[in-house]
Amino acid sequence: MSLTVDQILALAPDASALSAAKKVGTPASWSGLGRSAGALWGECKGRATYQVRVDLSDFATRCSCPSRKFPCKHALGLLLLSASHPAAVPEGSTPAWVEEWLGKRSAAAARRDEKKAERAEVPVDAAAQARRAEKRLERVMEGLDALELWLRDLVRNGLAGLEAQGPKPFETQAARMVDAQAPGIASRLRRLAQLPGSRSDWPQRLLGELGRLALLVHAYRRGDALGPELLADVRQLLGFTVPQEEVAAQGERVADDWLVLGQWVDDEERVQVQRSWLRGVSTGRSALLLQFSAAGTPFPEAFVPGTHFEAELAFYPGALPLRALVRERRSDAKGWSGSLPGAPDVEAFLAEVAVSTARLPWLERLPCSLRSVATVRHEAQGWCVVDGKGTTLPLLGDSHWRLLALSGGAPVDVSGEWDGERLRVLGAVIDGRYEVLWGTER
């Protein structure tokens, strides 16, 4: 399949790689260009000549250049070239150097699977593990007690005073939570640091968030009463991680044709967090694939918005299993066409929000895809999407301008993520074709 320019832009590790890629994305820089059903290749003339390959099944790339960026400018350039000058990249038989790499990739994947299976079978020193776990449990419990005291002090002294104190109190408390081995709480606190004074309804919002934090502490202490799924959620929210091997081995597995509904990257403390929202075409299941990148390193896998692939996902444990990992890919990624699988109207989606929130009260985001909604300005809510019944859902950010431009006011299918208050539109189907809606700034 071929990607649109927007989809390629989404693969770039940063803006400078992208502009460098555009420079090599012209036929003159290339020789030996070709494509097959599964791959793209070509030789790029720079200071030296580099061999560039792209595996079209998952958009993994390989280039002989020494760049540490990934995909490098040559690989992005090749993708851009195949999008802008398709005739320059003709169908051809796969050269040996490409064949070899593709072969190595599938062999490596097989080996990885084997290793995972082995690791799952390795006997662990159960006693030592239990001791470590107990130690951590103690520290977390102590940390939560300290947190409770701090929260109670805040309420006793009044939240109004926070506006003048800046982010400091939250940061101090967050650092304590890191020491107490509850990093999940720490990052929640850091997110609250900028809230006082930032918007007119900050007291209500801050109180709500502090309240949820209190609920989390309360819930963890009464873990026995929660049931195993919700307890798993609470533990993850505090910052207990579930190893990927464990998820792959024991997590709930769902095989389906998975559509990448949309993607968003958040910058958090020198780490970029990428969220890819998936929807199973036949099961209707939603899934969240998280990937992390520190200091400009690449996200390990490419999930391109508006493509779909058959795969078996394994879900992390929880009362509302959303986060998942790809256990096994079973087909190449293909471009999506036609309408999006999703809620028929806003009310149906809000009902889904209610059910999901009831199952997981600390729910932060939910994927959303809505059929046939128009874009409209609402006096009280600002920009919204509106369904055929006239029900609106407020929007986040400024992607509504592109949505309006592309739709011309006509109802279209949109996808995005719901943050509890507003919908951030990430994609839309225009004339049967998926369009990425974020990324105008990239």
Place this chain on the structure above:
Amino acid sequence: MKGLVELALLGTGRGADGDARTGTRVDALVAAATVESAEWRLLLAAGAEAVYRQAGIPPFTSVAPPAPARSETRPACSPRAAAALREVLREHRELLPQALERLAQMGQRLAPALLPEVLALKSLELRDALVPVLGERGVWLAEQNSEWAWVLARAQDDTAERARRWEEGHAAERLAALRREREVSPGRARSWLEGVWKQEKADQRATFLEALEVGLKPTDEPFLEGALDDRSQAVRAAASALLGRLPESRLARRMRERVDALMSFTPPATTDGSLWGVVKARLHGESPAGVLHVEPPASLPREWERDGITARPRQGLGERAHWLVELVARVAPSQFEERFGATPAQLVRAAAASEWSLALALGWSQSVVASPSPGWAEPLWDFWLEAPAALTQVEGAPASFYLHALLAHMPEARAEERALQLLERAGPRPVSLHAVVKALPGPWSPGTAERYLKALARRLAGTAADAFAWQASLDPAALALPLASIPHALALIEDAEPARLEHGWARALHTFESTLRLRQRLHEEIAP
């Protein structure tokens, strides 16, 4: 809930007693929990209430669904054209005017995805070029955002709309409205300006007054004459310059009388053109170009000053020379031809030999750049090229300025020829190649393009000392080379092997190449 928030803001410790109640079903849950601390109970209640609110977010109903965009009358550009246009928008803005023009010529419109970006463009010239290619979608989209209202204003180009912009717009919009109205109804535009004349600040008055150059007519004279008594020097100078361009104005007549009083011309003796005539002229020490006698006043007469001639010279020019410049610039060059019965070439040559050569050339050059004066641009250009550098050390570097400014006032082929002379010349030049090349309107004739590329190839082959000057000419050349010459240019870049060149050539050629390729792509992709 407000009760909870108020309680928490104030602090439970400040005597604000009260039980934490949300007024929802959450209260029952909180009551059932065994929690001793009032603060902790308040927090749990607030948390539960937040969850309750998030889960139960009520559906809102919209006022009315928007009327969709009207259906289009022209086709959108292809997706590949859209990709090329996006590259133009993000990295090659300089190509935007060409791209938009091509789009308009092909009867196409911008792909909708590009609209938000182009509607946010601020340049007034670009906006004019955008209007025809926005399509119904663009107009519709602009209706949704008050910051894009300029589209609707432009689509509706009538006096009422212009009057609105004149009255309500910001400075640039007002100026544009005034100039546009001058094209349609010069008298009305002038009366707009007269209406606000007293309220405007001095620099605004000068700027608006200069706009009267559009559609300048003898009927503007009384207003301009009045402006000669303005408090502001800039306004007086602008009014005076405009009056100088109205040959029948009283000011122009006064200026001509002054020229008559202090300038005279002795034509070349050899009017018959015979060999004997030339020899006789030489024997008598006469110039074959004729002689200009000039005697500027020793002090600035009061009436001259009232007519907008400033007392103080610019740097590098003596007082008397300055007054002469100001005077000459206010007399149409054709008047000199008429009065002295000589061609522009003869007069410029005679001026070059005179003591006042710089002042005369400056005055004439100012006139030529301000209003069309056929036949003058070329001899004046030659003057500036040949003038010794020491002579032209005047503020504002007139030689380098006029060597490109005058090109725009010559017939195209002549301008190209002169620019090429400069390009092919070795050694230092009195003007930047960038400015010269930029002054030639594109697309160039095939012959000019080939000569430019040949000269470039020679520079690439040798180790030219003027590498930077040449590199600076690549940017404007990339915009102006005709499409048919692009393959030649690309082949030349390839042969040059940019990586082996020094002095910044690699980077310069890379930009040159990417601009040329993008132009080719635009041409191919924006096609019927």
